[in-house]
Amino acid sequence: GAVVSQHPSRVIxxxxxxxxxxxxxxxxxxxxxxxxxxxxxQSLMLMATSNEGSKATYEQGVEKDKFLINHASLTLSTLTxxxxxxxxxxFYICSASRGRAYEQYFGPGTRLTVT
Amino acid sequence: GxxxxxxxxxxxxxxxxxxxxxxxxxxxxxxxxxxxxxxPGEGLQLLLxxxxxxxxxxxxxxxxxxxxxxxxxxxxxxxxxxxxxxVYFCASQGGSEKLVFGKGTKLTVNP
Numbered sequence: 309g310a311v312v313s314q315h316p317s318r319v320i321x322x323x324x325x326x327x328x329x330x331x332x333x334x335x336x337x338x339x340x341x342x343x344x345x346x347x348x349x350q351s352l353m354l355m356a357t358s359n360e361g362s363k364a365t366y367e368q369g370v371e372k373d374k375f376l377i378n379h380a381s382l383t384l385s386t387l388t389x390x391x392x393x394x395x396x397x398x399f400y401i402c403s404a405s406r407g408r409a410y411e412q413y414f415g416p417g418t419r420l421t422v423t
Numbered sequence: 424g425x426x427x428x429x430x431x432x433x434x435x436x437x438x439x440x441x442x443x444x445x446x447x448x449x450x451x452x453x454x455x456x457x458x459x460x461x462x463p464g465e466g467l468q469l470l471l472x473x474x475x476x477x478x479x480x481x482x483x484x485x486x487x488x489x490x491x492x493x494x495x496x497x498x499x500x501x502x503x504x505x506x507x508x509x510v511y512f513c514a515s516q517g518g519s520e521k522l523v524f525g526k527g528t529k530l531t532v533n534p
Contacts, residue, residue: 312466312467342522349526349527350521350526351427351512351524351525351526351527352512352522352524354521354522357521401466401467403467406501409520411469412522413466414459414466414467414468415466416464416465416466417466
């Protein structure tokens with residue numbers, strides 16, 4: 309099956325620092341990757357869609373300068389939360405697909421806590 | 424915009440009980456509908472899907488039927504097992520191809 313990993317699974321950082329989360333497709337080439345954010349007892353909210361080699365498309369209300377997304381290869385996308393603040397604490401989930409019309413395969417998520 | 428509403432949890436059942444998790448959607452047009460399952464410590468996995476009205480998706484004993492007239496896609500299983508304990512998400516995918524998720528329903532099955 310298609311496997312997507314995320315690293316780290318948990319991270320704690322101090323307010324004002326930046327943190328990078330990696331999303332990897334382990335056994336397939338992911339043309340498209342998605343980043344979601346999930347608050348407690350809330351649904352997954354799509355933050356951005358990225359296609360390999362091009363700029364990410366951000367959803368309305370998501371600050372592109374704060375949540376930097378890079379999709380430099382067909383197996384790796386990164387999300388960098390810049391100048392993190394406590395309100396950025398959340399569960400971040402990525403998914404990957406072979407293309408926009410294909411099934412999305414989800415990573416296990418990264419729990420970010422900003423102190 | 425599109426939205427998905429699913430029943431609030433948590434749901435606690437005994438083994439072999441009947442399960443229903445309600446899901447309704449609002450969308451322009453006719454979206455594809457999905458149920459995802461998230462086992463503890465793992466990512467979301469596609470459980471089943473239906474792409475048009477009256478389609479029935481099924482997998483691992485779970486079923487859901489795409490009902491256009493009631494805009495619903497309720498998840499059912501006749502006899503749950505302890506191993507079915509997980510969080511279940513209903514989702515829709517319309518013309519924009521973005522997945523819109525419900526809030527998730529946590530199911531606990533006791534032996």
